[in-house]
Amino acid sequence: MKRLYFIVDHLKHTESISDDIHKAGISDWHFHVLSKDESGLYRRHVHTANIYHRNDLVHSGQRGLIFGVLFGILLLLGLHFFNIELPQYIPLIFFVMASCFGAWLGGFYGIQMNNYQLKRFEAEIDKGKYLIFIDVTRKNQQQVKALMHQYHPEAKEMGQGNTLILPFA
Template sequence: MRKRIYWLLPNLDSAKRTMDELLLARITERHIHFVAAEGADMTGLHAANFLQTSDLVQAAQTGMLIGAGIGAAAGVAVAYELASTAAPAAVAIAMAGIGAVLGTWASSMIGSSTPSRRLRRFEAALEKGEYLLIVDVPRTRVTEIEALLESNHPEGHFEGLEPNVPAFP
């Protein structure tokens, strides 16, 4: 299980040094992500992808739940109308599955084009030219990595800790 640390850095040089130090501290590149304003120089940094910068995952999860609920309700209504059906529960379950798939698909289309709600609070800093570091670290190393960042980068500042890192992004 990992925790996600958010850290704001003032410029590209500071971000590059931080990236190198995290790699030396044996944090793999796939767990280090940087976000900057559109068009900012990201040379030497591992840029965050759309899974970290959009609401795709959250939207898909919500769509799945809502779609399954609506599908199950529709399945119950259809099964009630078709009273002669031998397995009304199977109709409701099948309709819930279809609703979950359609809800996931529709919501993920919207979520992929929506900026992440988790990163909204950093918009002003990013527009000023700062770089946001998102690093996912094992729970046992959170204190160590925070201490490393604090001691080596007084120009940056800690912006929070997310207790549960999503499995995919």
């Protein structure tokens, strides 16, 4: 799926866009708004971005997992190289623990950081604007763009991205 990004200046425009997007058949699962004004979005029943959209939890967790796996492999090679005699299940436990620790540490770091996909919009959000992102299929991408341009010229199109979270993007 593709993710379309739009910036809007006012909450009333954001609410209007939300209503029109829902009328077009796009559910809350595919429509999110990120803003400093969380309470205003809540009062107007506009679907806000969740923690996975705001923070870099998944992306950093994936990276941490990869580094944990690599560390686990190095640990196993070290045990093998130094010819350390252990029961067969112990090296597997070390490997799993290293992998889990890497994922945990990466997630712990990522929850403190802003989402890497949204860094380009931080200045606009800090100014009090509303970032709208809509997940669309290729089939309905042009329909959503046409709807936004026709009925909501106040929404500035900011490009598109991908809904996948890639560890080395």
